[in-house]
Every structure is written in C-alpha cells, then in structure tokens.
Amino acid sequence: MKLIKEELKNKVLESMMEIIDKNRKDLLYANKMDLDAFNKDDQALYDRLVVDDSKIDEMIKAINEVKSQNDPVNAEISKNELDSGLKIINKTAPFGTIMIIYESRPDVTIEAAVLAFKANNKILLKGGKEAYHSNKILVKFWHQALQENGLEKDWIKMLEMNREETQAFLKNPTEPIDLIVPRGDERLIQFVKENATCAVLVSGRGNNFLYIAEDANWKKTLEVIINAKTDKISGCNALDKVLIDINLPNYEAKLKELKEVLEASKVEILVDSEVKKVLASSEEITDSNIWYEEFLALKIAIGAVESLEDAISKINKYSGGHSSAILTENAGTAAHFMENIDSAAVYHNASTRFTDGGQMGVGAELAISTDKLHHRGPLGLKQLVTNKYYVYGDGHVRI
Known part of the structure; x- marks a missing residue:
C-alpha cells in the first residue's frame, strides 16, 4: 500500500474539520432522519445514535487530536547489527485494509476513519442501519476532504449491506481485508468470527464488575458505584455487577444504604440469595446467566462473596474481560486483585468509566479491545500499525 506523507494526511484532516463545521445543519438533519425512524424502546442504542452540536464539537476535537499526534508509520522499533554483518531494523507498518462493523454510533464513523487513515490504512465502514443517514453524510464529508487534497475516495468506504450480504462478503471478500474489528454484542462478534477469513480483533462486551473489599472506604464506594453505573448507561465501560464482602463492617446497614442510593438514581436492583436475606x-x-449479561440499562446485580479470592474467581468466570474494579484501602489487597483479574483494565478505588481512549491519554479510539493479540484496551493511533523487518546485507548467504 502506498505510504502517504504525514503533511498530506494532516491536510486531509484539516479539510475534514472545516467541512464538518460548515455543514452542521446537514449533519443534524441527516441524524434527525435516523432518530425519527428509530424505536426508542432501546434507550442505550438511542443515546448512542444522537448527534447534536456538542457531539459534532467532539468529532472535530477527535480529528484534531489525531492530527496533532505523530505519524505512527515507519517508526523504528529496534535496530541490530549481527556478527554476520547483517543490519536488521524493525519498523512499524500499516495493516492495509481494516473493516469495522459497528452499531448505532455515528461518531465511530469519524474516529475509526481518522485513526485508520492517519495510520495509512484504508477502512471499510459497516455501520448499523439505524445510523444510515448520519453515516452516509459523514462518509460524503470524508470523500470531499480526500478529493480536495488529491487523494482517491477509496481510502474510506461505507459498506451498504444487509446481514446476508455482509456474511457473503466476510466469507468471500471482493477486496483484500487485513483486519476486522467488530464492535457490538456477543451475537455480532460470534457472527464475524464464524464468517471472517482474516484476522479478527474483538471489541467485546462490557459486563464490568466491582468488588467491595472488607476495608473499603464507604463514601468512596458509593460515589464510585453511582458514577460507574449511571454516568452513561450506554457505555461499554458502565458498571453492571457489584460483589460485596460479607466481612465488611456494618454489612447489612451498608447494603441497605447502597440500595437506597441506587434506587434514588432509578437503578433497578437484582440480588443473589445471600443479599436477598438483607434486601428482602x-x-x-x-438464572445464573444474568451474571454473564451486559445490561446497557439502569440495572445492576449485587452479590455477596466471602473473600478476595471468591471475588476474583467469580469475576474471571462471568465478566466480559473489559474493566474490573476493587474498592479497598489496602494497597497489597488492591495489587493482588489487579494482578489476578483477567480484564483489559483493572481499577483501584476508581470508576470503570475511565476505560476510554481519551480518558486514558490515548486520544480517539477505534474500539476497546478485549482480545490479547495484538493489543488489549483502547485501540488508538499507535495500535493501528503492525511491524515489518528491514534486513540489509552485502551479498550475504546463509551457510
């Protein structure tokens, strides 16, 4: 794939920011068409679909943040000269073509495209039908920005396919695809894994857990739980499950207070049999499958555990591997928890809502990867490259 100079990439991004800003009304109108056609029963999906002036400002900010980052391509990773005289340099290189499949969120059409393009990748955008008009106009803006700077439109392409057509495309792509990133629920991820013929990097479900240790600061605990649960229910970093240690001082009184605080925020509460003894x-x-479920709603499940090890075991069994938190005043307890929990992000005395590219200093993100290869956590600009070895010799042959 032809490498584009960083200066030209940044000119495209500058054009895109200007185009979005000048055409706000057209974008808002397109989004209104999507909103009017949407079934509002799914509040989380509806929230993700909404575009307003604030969201447009965030889109422009995301593009500008990526523009300000260094080009991740051709960066030297390592350099060695062997005894044989061979010089070996390992450098970053583009993936090639990335396909992303996602639901509802038009801002992904901005973040995915800007990251892929700055990392010198082509991108195929397969958004959900619920955001069709919003995505369509944003891709139109991208094409205008590319053409204004003398580049072909095929760097950024919107795929308009139904489920059957997508399945056929995954099995027999009509163009080379090097990486697929599905962003959505378990059904979408499984669908892609079953049908893709190239590498798949999973942006998994949330289903995030928080463990209240026996020495947790209760004020911090309540503040963290409310933030993690209610700040943005549609976020994959929202909290769904709370495990409370039965050895917590004033255990029953604190459980009752937690219920009062959650209900004051209109959160529906489910409890296990042990907690039911207190919260009758x-x-x-x-159904134990509830513990596997990502709610994306004002709903939370509370269970009791007998120890730190009990909490770790339950979280590793049921969580989505996204984000897990512990509330404790003991640094050693926190360290043990964080080292033994199998999640992309682990927290000590903090809300899971920070698992986000911007909040973690990565900038715009393509997704939150819950895979372990090639990267785990927010997929920012630096993570959208692979590597290549450059080997220099002088007539060297292997004997």
Missing part, C-alpha cells in the same frame, strides 16, 4: 424486597436472581 429486591428481585432475586434465579
């Missing part, structure tokens, strides 16, 4: 009026969990 709360709905009891009768």
Whole structure:
C-alpha cells in the first residue's frame, strides 16, 4: 500500500474539520432522519445514535487530536547489527485494509476513519442501519476532504449491506481485508468470527464488575458505584455487577444504604440469595446467566462473596474481560486483585468509566479491545500499525 506523507494526511484532516463545521445543519438533519425512524424502546442504542452540536464539537476535537499526534508509520522499533554483518531494523507498518462493523454510533464513523487513515490504512465502514443517514453524510464529508487534497475516495468506504450480504462478503471478500474489528454484542462478534477469513480483533462486551473489599472506604464506594453505573448507561465501560464482602463492617446497614442510593438514581436492583436475606424486597436472581449479561440499562446485580479470592474467581468466570474494579484501602489487597483479574483494565478505588481512549491519554479510539493479540484496551493511533523487518546485507548467504 502506498505510504502517504504525514503533511498530506494532516491536510486531509484539516479539510475534514472545516467541512464538518460548515455543514452542521446537514449533519443534524441527516441524524434527525435516523432518530425519527428509530424505536426508542432501546434507550442505550438511542443515546448512542444522537448527534447534536456538542457531539459534532467532539468529532472535530477527535480529528484534531489525531492530527496533532505523530505519524505512527515507519517508526523504528529496534535496530541490530549481527556478527554476520547483517543490519536488521524493525519498523512499524500499516495493516492495509481494516473493516469495522459497528452499531448505532455515528461518531465511530469519524474516529475509526481518522485513526485508520492517519495510520495509512484504508477502512471499510459497516455501520448499523439505524445510523444510515448520519453515516452516509459523514462518509460524503470524508470523500470531499480526500478529493480536495488529491487523494482517491477509496481510502474510506461505507459498506451498504444487509446481514446476508455482509456474511457473503466476510466469507468471500471482493477486496483484500487485513483486519476486522467488530464492535457490538456477543451475537455480532460470534457472527464475524464464524464468517471472517482474516484476522479478527474483538471489541467485546462490557459486563464490568466491582468488588467491595472488607476495608473499603464507604463514601468512596458509593460515589464510585453511582458514577460507574449511571454516568452513561450506554457505555461499554458502565458498571453492571457489584460483589460485596460479607466481612465488611456494618454489612447489612451498608447494603441497605447502597440500595437506597441506587434506587434514588432509578437503578433497578437484582440480588443473589445471600443479599436477598438483607434486601428482602429486591428481585432475586434465579438464572445464573444474568451474571454473564451486559445490561446497557439502569440495572445492576449485587452479590455477596466471602473473600478476595471468591471475588476474583467469580469475576474471571462471568465478566466480559473489559474493566474490573476493587474498592479497598489496602494497597497489597488492591495489587493482588489487579494482578489476578483477567480484564483489559483493572481499577483501584476508581470508576470503570475511565476505560476510554481519551480518558486514558490515548486520544480517539477505534474500539476497546478485549482480545490479547495484538493489543488489549483502547485501540488508538499507535495500535493501528503492525511491524515489518528491514534486513540489509552485502551479498550475504546463509551457510
């Protein structure tokens, strides 16, 4: 794939920012068409779909942040000269063509494209039908920015396919694809894994857990839980499950206070059989599959555990591997928890809502990867490259 100079990439991004800003009304109108056609019963999906002036400002900011970052391509990773005289340099290189499949969020059409393009990758955007008009106009803006700077439109392409057509495309792509990133629920991820013929990097579900240790500061605990649960229910970094240590001083009183605080924020509460003994009026969990579920709603499940090890075991069994938190005043306890929890991000005395590219200093993100190869966590600009070895000899042959 032809490498584009950083100066030209940045000119494209500058054009894109100007185009979005000048055409706000057209974008808002397109988004209104999507919103009017959407079934508002799914509040989380609806929230992700909304574009307003604030969201447009965020889009422009995301492009500008990527523009200000150094070009990640051709950066030297290592350099060695062997005893044989061979010189070996390992450098970053583009993936080639990335396909992203996502639901509802028009801002992904901005963040995915800007990151892929700055990292010298082509990108195929397969957004959900619910955001069709919003995505369509944003890709139109991208094409205008590319053409204004003498580049072909095919660097950024919107795929307009139904489920059957997408399945056929994944099995027999009509153009080379080097990496697919599915952003969505378990069904989407499984669909892509079953049908793709190239590498798949999973942006998995949330289903994030928080463990309240026996020495947790209760004021911090309540503040963190409310923020993690209610700040943005549609976020994959929202909190879904709370495990409370039965050895917590004033355990029953604190459970009752937690219920009051959650209900004041209109959060529906589900409880296990042990917590039910204290919170008798709360709905009891009768299906263990609830512990695997990502809610994306004002709903939370609370369970009791007998120890730190009990909490670690339960989290590693049920969580989505996205984000997990511990509330404790003991640094050693926190370290043990964080080292043994199998999640992309682990927290000590902090809300899971920080698992986000911008919040973690990465900038715009393509997704939050819950895979372990080639990267885990926010996929920012530096993570959208692979590597290549450059080997220099002088007639060298292997004997």
